[in-house]
Structure formats: structure tokens, C-alpha cells
Amino acid sequence: MQHRNPLTWLTDRALGNIGRWVVIGLWLVAAGLLSGVAPKLANYYNDKATSSIGTPESVQASAIVAKAFPHQQGLPAIIVVSNPSGLTTADQHVATQIACWLLTDAQRAANAACAGLTYPDPRPADAGPVVSLVNIPQAKNQLVSTDGTTQTIIVALNLPQSDSLAIQKDIKAIRAYTDSLAGPSLAVKVTGPSGILADLVNIFAGADVKLLLTTVLLVLVLLAVIYRSPLLALLPIIGVGWVLAIVNGILGFAAKAQLFPIGQQPTSIMDVLLFGAGTDYTIFIVARLREELRHQPDRHVALQTTMRSVGEAITSSAGTVILGLLTLVLTVLGLYSSLGLVLAIAVAVMLLAGLTLVPAILSVLGNAAFWPFIPRVQTATERAAEAAKPESGFWGAIARFVVRNPVAAIIGSLVLLGALALGNLGIRPDFNSLSDLRNPTPSTDGYKILAKHFAPGTLAPFNVVIHWR
Known part of the structure; x- marks a missing residue:
């Protein structure tokens, strides 16, 4: 009995004459429903996701004080x-x-x-x-x-800090x-x-919009230059937009149900990560599809062949990233624990979109996706000439060098990466939260006045908690 690859089964179903429309419809309905009915994530941000640090002495002392003096909190x-x-x-x-x-x-x-x-x-x-x-x-x-x-x-x-x-x-x-x-x-x-x-929240709220717009613009420009096709440049934007709507809905329900704390910082990073992953998966698919269309006149068969080879590659890539992110859950610092879960969920949904939504849209668009530079099928003579001709250009030269000199390539890479890593020797830990506020804010202005006119520790002394059990 022949066992079919689950990825092949999934991508083949997503590319069927009916399946592609079903896939697009399901993604559209899911994004619409979650955008409409899911709790707004921003209303349930929990800064325990950034302040929790496990159970060291400071956290234990805070818990004792909160229990013994419940009316003196704030x-x-x-x-x-x-x-x-x-x-x-x-x-x-x-x-x-x-x-x-x-x-x-x-x-x-x-x-x-x-x-x-x-x-x-x-x-x-x-x-x-x-x-x-x-x-x-x-x-x-x-x-x-x-x-x-x-x-x-x-x-x-x-109010709680959360x-x-x-x-x-x-x-x-x-x-x-x-x-x-x-x-x-x-x-x-x-x-x-x-x-x-309050100032940190203001800064992150403004940074989210700027970061998102900058990322979208950068992706559009890069893909327009690489593929010279307006539709292909828009494809990752459309896919990531769908995924963002769905992931924000999922996280909104999770935050409201208090399944795990979600702060604003992880969701800000999530937007950029999704655009990076979504663009990466789309480039994999489009580049491979362009090659197939030069050999296969049937675009449906070309897309099926593309997804059967690329599907495993992007799944392996996403799987590695997801497993790496999930290891952050084991950390004691709440920021990294929350970050790992949020980003792992986002990448998983983006992977599903890469295996179903992106190829379904390409199937519907057909050759128009590559307009105005639509790939044409090569003749037998052109294919033979291309096979006999060595890969030219900068990347071709790099590829030939690596294949012919693998040991030198490994040593050279390690030396280059080691040199770039030397900058880490100059890193000095900074535990001043005000250093995150690069531009002047009312809180930094006020703190500078306090630092100038009051002795250190006058306004924020250490508290020693003595607890008899």
C-alpha cells in the first residue's frame, strides 16, 4: 500500500479546481470572523509578560507584602x-x-x-x-x-502593573x-x-505603526525589484495581512481567557517576524515556480511540482524556528516566555498559509501573477544550451567555489562570523529601564530633575521584608 506524504496531500488539495477556491474562502471567513468577534488584543495586554522573573527573592518578597498589606499596593x-x-x-x-x-x-x-x-x-x-x-x-x-x-x-x-x-x-x-x-x-x-x-506604552504604540508601514514598504520595494511584477510584490502583503488578522484573533481569545500573559512587545516583534517569514516562503515558492514554468507548459502541474518540493523545505524551516521559539517558554523571564509562545503560534499559522493560501492564490492568478514578465517554456535546444553553460554571475562564482573548496568555505565562513561576533565583547548590561526611552519624555525629564537634586536611593530605597512563619 502506497503512503502519500501528508504535505503532498495538503498542497494537492489546496490546488484543485474546487480546492483552491475553498482554501481562499476558508481563510477569508476565518480572518473576517476572528477580526469581528475576537476580543481586541490591545485590551488584554498583560505586562506580567514582561515583568515576571520566576520566583527569586524580590518576587517572593512582593508576594508576601501584597498578602500582608493588601491595601498598600499600587x-x-x-x-x-x-x-x-x-x-x-x-x-x-x-x-x-x-x-x-x-x-x-x-x-x-x-x-x-x-x-x-x-x-x-x-x-x-x-x-x-x-x-x-x-x-x-x-x-x-x-x-x-x-x-x-x-x-x-x-x-x-x-492598579496592577499588568x-x-x-x-x-x-x-x-x-x-x-x-x-x-x-x-x-x-x-x-x-x-x-x-x-x-505610560511613556513606554506610548512609544511602543507609535512604533508599531511606523514599524509595520516601514516593513510593508521595504517588502514591496524589494519584491518589485526582484520579480518586476506588481502582483507578486503584493502577494506576501496579502498573505501576511490575512495571517495577522487570524493570529491577533487567536491571541485575543488566549489573552482574555488568561491562558498565558501577552504583552505589547512580543506582538510588536510578531508583525515584523510574520512579514519576514511570509516573504521568505513566498520567494521560495515563486522562484521554484518560475523555474518549473520554463520546463512545464501546464501551469497547474508546474505549481503542483513546485509545492511538492518547496513544501518540505518551508515546513522544515518553519518547524526549526517554531521549536527554537518554544524553548523560550522554559526561561524564567516573562518577556522571553511570552515572546516564544506568541511567535511560535504566529509562525505556525504563517506556515499553514504558505502551504495552502499562497499556492491557491497563485493558482487562481495563473500566468498573470508574473505580468509583465511572464515565463515562457524553453525549447529543447534552449534547455540543452542552458545545461551545458556554467552558472554565471556573482552567486554562480560563489557556488562553484563552495563546491570545489568545501573546507576553505567552512573555515572562511567561521572566520568571518567570528570577526562579526567580536562586537559582543563590548556589550555591557544595562538595567536602567529609562535607557529604552531614547528621546526625551516627561518621565525622563522628571527623573533627571530628581537625580540632580536628590541623593541616590532617597526616593526609591530598597525594602527589606522580614517574614515570620
């Missing part, structure tokens, strides 16, 4: 009020205005400093405990710099209010863990 925002010439009475009034705005109605009523003050906007709903000169004057040494130029107000947001979108919304509201009180000589900046997280 991610702090630090509001920096600074005047390089020294805080004036008017500047101190601004600090009082901000502190009173952040207090609850009951706290304002009980504090004489807040009497008579009005507030155009309500305090953020998630604002928690406030540490300021208004309600804790005995903390002056910790809240006011020794040179009298800078004063801080600390407010804890009653709820980055809600934190971003609260920080935006706080900044809208504090910015209205700043003056020519008075800087009012919101920094601290909440402020930094």
Missing part, C-alpha cells in the same frame, strides 16, 4: 515640581494645589491647606494613597530637596492637570514607575 507616580532658582510661594501653592487635587473629598475637607481650592477636573478614579507635604508634613526631608528647588508628590495608582492601558489613561489625566499649572520657570513633570510605564 504603582506609584512621582510628580516633580521644580524651579531652578528655588521654589517660590507661588510654586509651593502649585504643589499644594496638585496634592489636594489628588486627595479624596474627605481628606480635602479635613485639611486646612485645601480650603477654598477648586478643581476643574475630577481626580483619577484609580488614585490611591498620596504622600505630600499637605497630608504628611513630617516627610519634608524626603519630599523636598536640600537646595529648596524641587518638591515631590507621590501618588499610588490602585494593566498598562489603565495606567496610561490615569497618567494622561494627571499630566493634563499638572501641565496646566506649569510656568516659564516652574517645571511640573510626572515620572516614577507609573509615568515611565
